[in-house]
Amino acid sequence: MFYWSLIIIVLGIYSAYIFGKSRIKSNAKQLDIKTVSLPTYYAQYMMVWCLLPALIVYFGWIIFENQIIQNLVLANFDFELNPTLNPGLLIAEIKNVASNISFAEGKSIEIFNAAEHYSSLKFTSTVAFYLSILIFMILGVMIASRKLQPTFRAQKSIENYIKYFLFFCSTVAVLTTVGIVFSLLFESLRFFSEVSIFEFLFGTKWYPYIPIREGQSGSQGSFGAIPIFAGTFLIMIVAMSVATPIGLFTAIYLSEYASPKIRSIVKPLLEILAGVPTIVYGFFAFVTVAPFVKTFGQSLGIDASPTSALAAGLVMGIMIIPFISSLSDDVINSVPQSLREGSLGVGANKAETIKKVILPAALPGIVGAFLLGVSRAIGETMIVVVAAGTAPNLTANPFENVTTVTVQIVIALIGDQEFDDPRTLSAFALGLVLFVITLILNIFALRIVKKYRERYE
Amino acid sequence: MLKNIENDMSNQYSHEKIIQLRKKRSAADRRFKTYGLIATLMGMAILFFLLFTIFSKGYSSFQKSVIELEVSYDQETLKITSDSTYEEQVKAKFFRVKKNAIAKALPDLSKKDIKLINKMFSINVDKEIKEYFLNNPNILNTTQKIFVTAHSDVDQLLKGNARRNIEEKKRKLNDRQLEFFDEFVSSGRLKTKFNNFFFKNADSRHPELAGIAGSFVGSLFTLMTVFLLAFPIGIGASIYLEEFAPKNKFTELIEVNIANLAAVPSIVFGLLGLGILLNVFGFPRSTPLVGGTVLALMTLPTIIIACRASLKAVPPSIKEGALAMGASKMQAVFHHQVPLALPGTLTGTIIGLAQALGETAPLIMIGMIAFIPNIPTGFTEPSAALPVQIYLWVESSERGFQEKTAAAIVMILIFLFLMNALAVFLRSKFERKW
Numbered sequence: 001m002f003y004w005s006l007i008i009i010v011l012g013i014y015s016a017y018i019f020g021k022s023r024i025k026s027n028a029k030q031l032d033i034k035t036v037s038l039p040t041y042y043a044q045y046m047m048v049w050c051l052l053p054a055l056i057v058y059f060g061w062i063i064f065e066n067q068i069i070q071n072l073v074l075a076n077f078d079f080e081l082n083p084t085l086n087p088g089l090l091i092a093e094i095k096n097v098a099s100n101i102s103f104a105e106g107k108s109i110e111i112f113n114a115a116e117h118y119s120s121l122k123f124t125s126t127v128a129f130y131l132s133i134l135i136f137m138i139l140g141v142m143i144a145s146r147k148l149q150p151t152f153r154a155q156k157s158i159e160n161y162i163k164y165f166l167f168f169c170s171t172v173a174v175l176t177t178v179g180i181v182f183s184l185l186f187e188s189l190r191f192f193s194e195v196s197i198f199e200f201l202f203g204t205k206w207y208p209y210i211p212i213r214e215g216q217s218g219s220q221g222s223f224g225a226i227p228i229f230a231g232t233f234l235i236m237i238v239a240m241s242v243a244t245p246i247g248l249f250t251a252i253y254l255s256e257y258a259s260p261k262i263r264s265i266v267k268p269l270l271e272i273l274a275g276v277p278t279i280v281y282g283f284f285a286f287v288t289v290a291p292f293v294k295t296f297g298q299s300l301g302i303d304a305s306p307t308s309a310l311a312a313g314l315v316m317g318i319m320i321i322p323f324i325s326s327l328s329d330d331v332i333n334s335v336p337q338s339l340r341e342g343s344l345g346v347g348a349n350k351a352e353t354i355k356k357v358i359l360p361a362a363l364p365g366i367v368g369a370f371l372l373g374v375s376r377a378i379g380e381t382m383i384v385v386v387a388a389g390t391a392p393n394l395t396a397n398p399f400e401n402v403t404t405v406t407v408q409i410v411i412a413l414i415g416d417q418e419f420d421d422p423r424t425l426s427a428f429a430l431g432l433v434l435f436v437i438t439l440i441l442n443i444f445a446l447r448i449v450k451k452y453r454e455r456y457e
Numbered sequence: 458m459l460k461n462i463e464n465d466m467s468n469q470y471s472h473e474k475i476i477q478l479r480k481k482r483s484a485a486d487r488r489f490k491t492y493g494l495i496a497t498l499m500g501m502a503i504l505f506f507l508l509f510t511i512f513s514k515g516y517s518s519f520q521k522s523v524i525e526l527e528v529s530y531d532q533e534t535l536k537i538t539s540d541s542t543y544e545e546q547v548k549a550k551f552f553r554v555k556k557n558a559i560a561k562a563l564p565d566l567s568k569k570d571i572k573l574i575n576k577m578f579s580i581n582v583d584k585e586i587k588e589y590f591l592n593n594p595n596i597l598n599t600t601q602k603i604f605v606t607a608h609s610d611v612d613q614l615l616k617g618n619a620r621r622n623i624e625e626k627k628r629k630l631n632d633r634q635l636e637f638f639d640e641f642v643s644s645g646r647l648k649t650k651f652n653n654f655f656f657k658n659a660d661s662r663h664p665e666l667a668g669i670a671g672s673f674v675g676s677l678f679t680l681m682t683v684f685l686l687a688f689p690i691g692i693g694a695s696i697y698l699e700e701f702a703p704k705n706k707f708t709e710l711i712e713v714n715i716a717n718l719a720a721v722p723s724i725v726f727g728l729l730g731l732g733i734l735l736n737v738f739g740f741p742r743s744t745p746l747v748g749g750t751v752l753a754l755m756t757l758p759t760i761i762i763a764c765r766a767s768l769k770a771v772p773p774s775i776k777e778g779a780l781a782m783g784a785s786k787m788q789a790v791f792h793h794q795v796p797l798a799l800p801g802t803l804t805g806t807i808i809g810l811a812q813a814l815g816e817t818a819p820l821i822m823i824g825m826i827a828f829i830p831n832i833p834t835g836f837t838e839p840s841a842a843l844p845v846q847i848y849l850w851v852e853s854s855e856r857g858f859q860e861k862t863a864a865a866i867v868m869i870l871i872f873l874f875l876m877n878a879l880a881v882f883l884r885s886k887f888e889r890k891w
Contacts, residue, residue, distance in 0.1 A: 066739050159787040163701060169693030170702070173714045173761070176754045180725060183732025246496045253493025266497055273504045275873060277815025279844045280511070280866050283851050287859065288510050318503050325500070349482055351489035372720065379722020381818035382844075386851050406724050406818070413731065413822055431728045435721065442720040 005133060009054045012137045013047045019141065020046030020148065028150045037155035045154045048161055049144035053136035061129050069125060073118045077110070094118050184435055187419070187428035194422045195223045200429060202226065206392035208412065208423045223426055225433070227392035231309065231402030235388060236377040238313025238398055239320055243373055246317075247324030248366065254325070255332045256354055267326075274322035282386030285315035290387055297399045305389065305401040312388035313398065316380055320373045327372065331365030331449075332358060336456055364452040371445035375438045381406040405430045511870070515863030521652035521665060522612040523604035524578065524641055528558045528586055530596050539597055546591060555583040563640055573634050579606040579665045606654070607647065609664035609857035611638060615647060619856060629856075655864065659832050660841060660849070664857025667850075669865050671832045675745055675825070675840030676814060682749020682836060683756060683813045688806050690753075691760035692795070695802075698761075699768045700790050719758035726755045727822025735823060743824040743839040751819045756809035763805020767798040800887035807880040811873050817844040843869050 020043035028035050035042070070091050077090065090111075097115035147154075192200070203224015250270070254263055290311040297304025304310070335358050343353040359366070389401030390411060412427035419425065532538060534557065535549040559578060560571050579585075582605045589603050590596065610629035613619040615638075625631055630638065641647035659671025694715075702708040730751035734740045740747045771794050779789035820826070825845050833840030841849070843865065850862040 063738055155785065159785060162787055162791075163697075166693045166697035166701060169690045170697040170711050172690050172694065172754070173718055173757060174711055176718060176729070176757070177714050179733045180721070180729045183729055183737075184725075187732055246499055249493045249496030250500055253490070253497045257490050257493055258497075266501065269501055269504055273500065273507075275811065275815075275877065276507070277817065277844055277869060277873070279815070279817045279847050279851075280507075280870070283847065283862055283866060284507055284510060286851060287514065318507075321500055321503075349486045351486040352482070354489070375720060376722075379724065381722070381724045382848065385818075386848070406722070409724055409728070410818070410821060414826065419736070428728060428732065431725055435725050438720065438722055438725075439717060442717055446716055446720075 005058060005130070008130065008133060009051065009058075009137075012054060012134075013050045016046040016050035016137070016141050017043045020044075020145070023145060024148050024150070027148055031150060033150050035150040036153050041154035041158050042148055042152070044158050045147070046141055046144055048158070049140040050137050053140040054133050057129075057133050057136050061125075065125055065129075069118065069121045072121060073114050076114060076117070098122070180435065184428055184432040187425050188432045190419075191422055191425035191429045194425075195429075199223060200225050204394060206408075208408075208426055221422065223422065225405075225430065227394040228403055228405055228408055228430070229433075230394055230396075231388070231392065232378055232404040232406075234309050234396065234398060234402055235313045235316060235384060235404055236374060238310060239316035239377045240370070240374060242314055242317025243320035243324050243377075244370060247321045247369075247373075248328055250321070250325040251328035251332055252354060255329050256350065256358070270322040270325060273318075274326070276319075278319060278380060278382040279386070281315050281319050282382045282384075285311050285383055285387035289315050293399070302397075302399050304399040307387060307389040307401050308399050309388060309402045310398040312384050315387060316377055316383050319380070319383065320376055323376060324369050324373050327369035328362070328366050331362045331369065331452070334365075334453065334456055335361045362452075364448050368445040368449035368452065371441050371448070375441040375445070378441075379406065379434060379438050381410065385410050405434050409434075508870075511863050511866050514860060515865075515867040517616045517618070518655060518860040518864030519652055520616070520649040521654065522607040522615045522647060522649050524562070524607045524611070525602055525604050525646035526558045526562060526582075526586075527600055527602055528554055528589075529600040530554060530590055530598065531557075532598055535597075537597075543591075546594065547587075549587075549590075551587040551590070552583045555586055558586070563637060570633065570637075573631070574637055577608050577611050577630070577634060577637060579608055580663055581666060582606065604648075604650065606665055609855070611647070612665055613856050613860075614638060615642070615649065616860075618860060655861070659830055660828060660846060661830060662828075664855055664861060667858070667861055669843065669846060669868060671829055672841040672843045672846035672865075673868075674832050674834075675829075676843040678745035678833060678836055678840065679749045679752065679820075679842055680810055680814060682745055683753045683810060684806065686750060686753035687756050687760050687809060688802075691757055691764055691806065691809075692802055694757075694761050695764035695768055696790060696795065699765055700786070700794075715758050715761055718754075719762070722818075723755055723816055724818040724822065726751050727819035729754070730819060730823040741837050741839075743827050743829075744837050745833065745840055745842075746836045747823045748820050748825050748842060749836075751823060752813040752816055755816065755819065756813045759809040759812060760802075760806050763808065764798070764802040767801020767805065768794065770801065771797045797889070800883050804880045804884045804888075807876055807883070811876040811880075814872060814876070815844055815869065817848055820845050821848070843872075 021039050024035060024039050024042040028039075073094060074091065094111060094114045095118065097111060098118045200223050203222060204226045205222045205224045206227050207222045209221050250266075254266060258266065290306055290308065293308050293311040293314070294304045294306055297308070297310075339357050339361055340353055343357040344350075348356065384404045384407050388404060388407060390403050390407060391401050392403050392408075393400055395402065409427040409430050412424055412430075531554070534553045535551070537545055537549045541549075559575050559582075560566065562574055563570075566574065585605045586603070589601070607615075610619070614621060614630060619629065621628065621630075621635060628635075638647070654666055655668045657670055658666055658668030661667040694711075698708070698711065702711075730747055734747050734750060735742055740750070775793050775797065776789045779793045780786065784792065820842050825840065825842055826849065827839060827841075828849070829839055829841045847862055847865045847869065850858040850865065
């Protein structure tokens with residue numbers, strides 16, 4: 001359907017273009033006056049009025065078609081009589097039978113009939129789809145062709161359309177944010193209607209399994225997210241205590257000590273480190289660092305878990321090093337040269353200049369970089385999914401197995417998703433917490449960095 | 458009082474003390490510099506160690522173990538004749554040929570031995586035998602010596618990834634199978650050759666058959682979706698913000714939004730895809746279309762920032778020149794400014810695509826984690842993606858998959874490297890200095 005409608009639309013707008021161009025030329029000839037705009041603009045005007053209705057039909061169809069057909073097919077089933085029927089599973093089965101994926105043999109006659117009904121509806125819908133695309137395109141062109149007069153300012157209106165389009169493009173970012181907030185809030189509210197928000201934020205037991213039978217003892221689900229927050233925090237602390245010193249010292253070395261040649265070698269290498277996908281770090285943590293941490297723990301007499309917070313944190317720290325170093329590098333470089341020269345001029349050596357003058361001057365920017373690093377560490381998913389544990393332990397021992405917000409989101413959404421189950425919905429509540437925290441950190445950090453830049457500009 | 462201070466100073470800062478102090482200070486200076494050097498070297502060392510680990514674990518996966526079998530393409534067993542049609546040949550009983558060949562793989566095998574030795578071959582050996590026959594149909598009623606793929610356990614042992622000097626129970630191959638293994642090796646019938654399956658096949662439950670073709674094609678479709686969505690929208694948004702946006706609250710809101718979106722964790726974009734695209738708009742699950750849309754939204758800030766920078770770099774005199782010649786503002790921008798900024802915007806887009814190629818978490822959220830054993834052929838078909846394939850293999854406990862994981866990572870790193878190289882090339886080749 002996609003490819004065919006693409007071909008139809010492309011052919012349609014091409015013929016609209018040709019039609020528009022020849023029409024305006026003949027119109028102008030008849031009246032024997034010059035057109036206000038170049039003929040191409042009239043043709044483009046026709047193209048827009050051909051394309052817009054087609055797009056509206058197309059997107060309307062893909063959004064509503066499935067829903068309407070499903071409802072029509074399911075209308076033949078009485079769900080009140082048969083409470084065991086699940087609409088989702090039923091429609092999947094009907095679709096499979098209709099498309100010959102699973103054989104109709106052994107299926108009930110109702111499903112077979114429904115499948116036939118489904119196929120015929122689908123066929124009707126497809127025919128109607130192509131017809132309505134064609135009709136709407138022709139209608140659009142017909143209405144627009146009334147404007148094909150030499151006095152019509154086609155260029156002006158085309159440029160306005162382009163401007164609207166550009167404006168729409170720039171609002172996509174806003175729409176995305178709205179979409180994120182909307183989807184997180186909506187599902188979270190459903191979650192909080194079943195689980196109290198206080199239990200979620202302050203409870204200390206995370207056991208996201210709802211009893212299957214009523215009154216099943218000893219397995220009451222509980223959604224206290226404190227152990228998850230604590231685990232996230234622990235891994236973040238480990239990561240930042242690796243990334244901050246190494247990243248900061250690398251930045252100091254590169255901006256203050258290194259020769260341009262070393263700089264030109266090290267910087268691209270750090271960029272490679274920054275460009276490595278996080279799943280690769282996850283693999284590295286899993287096969288190399290975690291076994292190392294385990295043997296290291298044993299040599300200290302500590303029983304380290306194979307998926308320890310330390311291993312995940314160390315590797316996450318490595319991931320954040322280039323991030324911290326490049327941001328701090330920028331910040332240190334933008335400290336005015338006069339401060340350096342002043343300090344060196346009164347007899348301080350380089351280290352003293354850096355420690356007493358440059359770092360204090362660059363501190364806000366470095367704090368900003370640190371906060372952005374923290375926000376990355378909290379939101380990082382693949383390293384912890386692969387290398388950290390899944391057990392919600394409330395502990396401060398980095399050799400133990402802890403879990404994080406992102407891990408729990410992934411666990412809740414892998415496999416069967418049922419959007420009436422608090423277990424699935426908990427992912428959205430955790431996502432909301434994650435989004436809010438990282439948003440606050442980002443806004444705060446960006447503001448600090450911006451203020452800092454303004455001070456030295 | 459003044460005298461007091463002078464006294465103090467002369468006491469505190471005698472000549473020797475000053476020299477000592479200076480020594481101390483320059484030692485501190487040197488120490489500080491060394492810290493910086495150590496930190497930088499550590500970063501580099503970690504990078505090389507990371508790459509070394511992955512390449513050393515992954516390179517062996519580009520080879521697979523094959524065992525030589527004597528296959529007799531007997532027309533009685535195959536139940537075909539020399540003038541059978543192609544369709545009949547395809548349906549011939551190759552599994553019986555395979556059974557006979559494996560039973561005679563080594564001399565004097567008991568029934569129990571045959572069962573054991575059968576487990577040392579890949580499950581799809583009959584398909585390989587069939588393929589060989591279909592390529593040379595005139596070998597009917599002859600006996601051919603062909604190399605067929607060995608089971609992953611044999612493969613791992615031959616490559617030295619699995620240990621043999623441990624307890625029998627902990628080994629995948631038992632003592633009797635080890636004897637067969639040694640016999641195959643000593644007679645030169647077990648060797649390694651280029652692993653075509655790794656590049657030809659989609660995912661599989663059997664490590665020796667699993668390949669990256671399916672996930673690679675899936676990633677390709679996903680990246681195409683990202684490009685088709687993010688590139689026009691990114692350029693459009695940058696042109697609007699740079700050239701047409703009025704200075705008001707809404708424009709400010711857009712700018713703040715873009716800056717913040719760049720730092721939102723990728724998993725949140727996955728939740729957006731799940732909550733809005735799948736549940737509200739009913740996009741098809743686990744398809745490159747949804748994955749690409751989510752990743753496009755995610756990479757949009759990167760692309761917009763790069764595009765705006767390259768639009769800004771075009772000198773205003775060019776636009777002003779066009780305006781002075783009577784062009785409208787739209788013409789000045791689209792005919793003069795945008796073409797000059799295009800190399801920069803392309804570079805930014807490629808870097809954004811490279812970021813999207815490595816992204817895993819959002820794809821897991823929208824269900825691209827399903828086990829897909831075939832190669833996808835369209836945007837709306839369920840498919841895997843390279844990084845998700847890596848994740849699936851990391852999580853699998855079988856040893857054979859660990860090597861596959863590293864090899865898939867090698868491939869993804871190569872692609873990332875190529876994309877970045879292309880970006881650098883475009884920048885140096887087409888970017889103009891004003």
